[in-house]
Amino acid sequence: MREINVDEITKVIKNLCIEANLFLPKDIEKVLQTYEINEPYPLAKKNLSILLENAQLAREKRKPICQDTGMACVYIRMGQDVHVVGGSLNEAIHEGVRQGYQEGYLRKSIVEDPLFNRVNTKDNTPATIHYDIVEGNQIEILVAPKGFGSENMCQIKMLKPSDGLQGVTEFVLKVVEDAGPNACPPMVIGVGIGGNFETVAYLSKKAMMKDVLESHPLKEYANLEKDLLTRINETGIGPAGFGGKTTALALHIETAPTHIAGMPVAVSICCHVARHKGVIL
Amino acid sequence: MIELTTPLSKEILCQLKAGDEVSLSGVIYTGRDAAHKRLVELLERQQPLPFEMKDQVIYYVGPTPHKEGEVFGSGGPTTSGRMDTYAPILMKEGLCAMIGKGYRSASVKQAIKDYTGVYFGALGGAGAYIGECVVQSEVIAFSDLGAEAIRRLVVKELPLTVVIDCFGNDLYELGKKDYLEHFKK
Numbered sequence: 001m002r003e004i005n006v007d008e009i010t011k012v013i014k015n016l017c018i019e020a021n022l023f024l025p026k027d028i029e030k031v032l033q034t035y036e037i038n039e040p041y042p043l044a045k046k047n048l049s050i051l052l053e054n055a056q057l058a059r060e061k062r063k064p065i066c067q068d069t070g071m072a073c074v075y076i077r078m079g080q081d082v083h084v085v086g087g088s089l090n091e092a093i094h095e096g097v098r099q100g101y102q103e104g105y106l107r108k109s110i111v112e113d114p115l116f117n118r119v120n121t122k123d124n125t126p127a128t129i130h131y132d133i134v135e136g137n138q139i140e141i142l143v144a145p146k147g148f149g150s151e152n153m154c155q156i157k158m159l160k161p162s163d164g165l166q167g168v169t170e171f172v173l174k175v176v177e178d179a180g181p182n183a184c185p186p187m188v189i190g191v192g193i194g195g196n197f198e199t200v201a202y203l204s205k206k207a208m209m210k211d212v213l214e215s216h217p218l219k220e221y222a223n224l225e226k227d228l229l230t231r232i233n234e235t236g237i238g239p240a241g242f243g244g245k246t247t248a249l250a251l252h253i254e255t256a257p258t259h260i261a262g263m264p265v266a267v268s269i270c271c272h273v274a275r276h277k278g279v280i281l
Numbered sequence: 282m283i284e285l286t287t288p289l290s291k292e293i294l295c296q297l298k299a300g301d302e303v304s305l306s307g308v309i310y311t312g313r314d315a316a317h318k319r320l321v322e323l324l325e326r327q328q329p330l331p332f333e334m335k336d337q338v339i340y341y342v343g344p345t346p347h348k349e350g351e352v353f354g355s356g357g358p359t360t361s362g363r364m365d366t367y368a369p370i371l372m373k374e375g376l377c378a379m380i381g382k383g384y385r386s387a388s389v390k391q392a393i394k395d396y397t398g399v400y401f402g403a404l405g406g407a408g409a410y411i412g413e414c415v416v417q418s419e420v421i422a423f424s425d426l427g428a429e430a431i432r433r434l435v436v437k438e439l440p441l442t443v444v445i446d447c448f449g450n451d452l453y454e455l456g457k458k459d460y461l462e463h464f465k466k
Contacts, residue, residue, distance in 0.1 A: 067343060182360050241457075242444075243455075
């Protein structure tokens with residue numbers, strides 16, 4: 001059995017937190033450039049070019065792309081033949097977040113209690129951690145800091161089977177309209193369909209973090225991804241919600257088997273700063 | 282591009298129209314969720330506010346910490362709607378302009394009309410770019426709140442767009458309509 005020391009994991013998490021917040025993913029930057037070229041509305045075009053300039057400035061000056069450096073969401077795909085040694089894996093992850101947010105001059109945005117005692121933990125911990133156990137002897141680590149301007153605009157709905165394709169389409173468009181300027185468009189959107197109440201939200205997050213150019217392996221869903229993105233970019237919301245063509249840069253769908261009585265749908269919304277950075281150990 | 286310097290007089294504010302692009306310079310104050318709650322609590326207890334609200338501008342932002350040798354970190358706008366409960370109370374005290382992003386409630390729109398104010402939009406997601414416009418920054422109240430503390434900023438040529446003007450026009454409605462009617466192919 002392969003052994004991996006927790007210290008290595010802490011170091012990796014620390015670096016991923018910093019890099020994810022400073023460097024806009026290449027695929028997002030590229031698609032942003034394409035939309036900027038094709039944007040017909042002057043104010044929208046100007047704002048898209050500022051977002052490109054912002055990404056460049058962040059990279060060069062090593063400043064966060066956005067001040068909301070997010071809740072540190074950590075996704076671990078853990079090979080079943082790996083043995084983590086030297087301490088607690090969870091604590092190693094939290095420690096990586098703690099160090100990354102301190103050394104990277106990232107904003108600490110976590111409060112210890114949601115309702116009665118909203119006191120800042122001052123080190124951006126705890127992280128939100130998801131584990132998947134997979135075959136093999138590697139650990140795949142993905143850090144995706146998520147800002148709450150867009151997180152607050154995510155929605156879930158327990159649709160019924162008879163709501164069908166129309167129900168899904170209407171719900172996705174409603175979520176985008178509700179989000180409007182609040183989610184800092186242009187948006188990156190993940191749609192989860194199927195599973196149950198808790199898994200569908202997770203599916204939508206996984207969809208949101210896909211590479212921009214990826215599409216669903218099944219043709220019906222790949223077409224639906226294209227159709228929804230086209231419709232969203234016909235709403236006129238535009239960058240910052242000031243009007244224009246470019247309302248979303250990408251939309252992906254993730255699906256899972258579900259119950260005979262249901263069709264859960266979740267829509268995760270992110271701004272263009274769809275931060276995610278991963279490594280395989 | 283309209284160049285403005287704070288404090289903003291009513292004469293200037295009543296000339297601004299939704300959709301105008303503005304370059305703002307001068308003193309502004311930062312404040313978001315927790316700071317607004319405390320400001321309103323101070324008013325309820327009839328205690329003095331940390332700064333004179335009359336004709337001032339509040340920017341809804343919680344910046345990142347800055348490195349040594351830098352004035353300010355990244356600092357784009359946060360979602361304004363969360364301050365909707367508090368905004369009309371502060372406007373009554375003399376606050377004339379808010380900078381943020383996102384929808385405002387009907388009561389905030391009404392307050393902007395009643396007190397001849399303005400709601401500016403800053404570009405969400407452009408935190409590094411906007412941070413460069415801050416030439417001075419000083420925490421003046423609620424330092425225990427960290428990123429949420431109230432800061433007195435001096436900004437130079439901060440790029441803004443008028444979202445809601447004092448006549449109640451809203452760019453979130455007008456911009457979309459203008460694009461769909463005149464630019465959409």
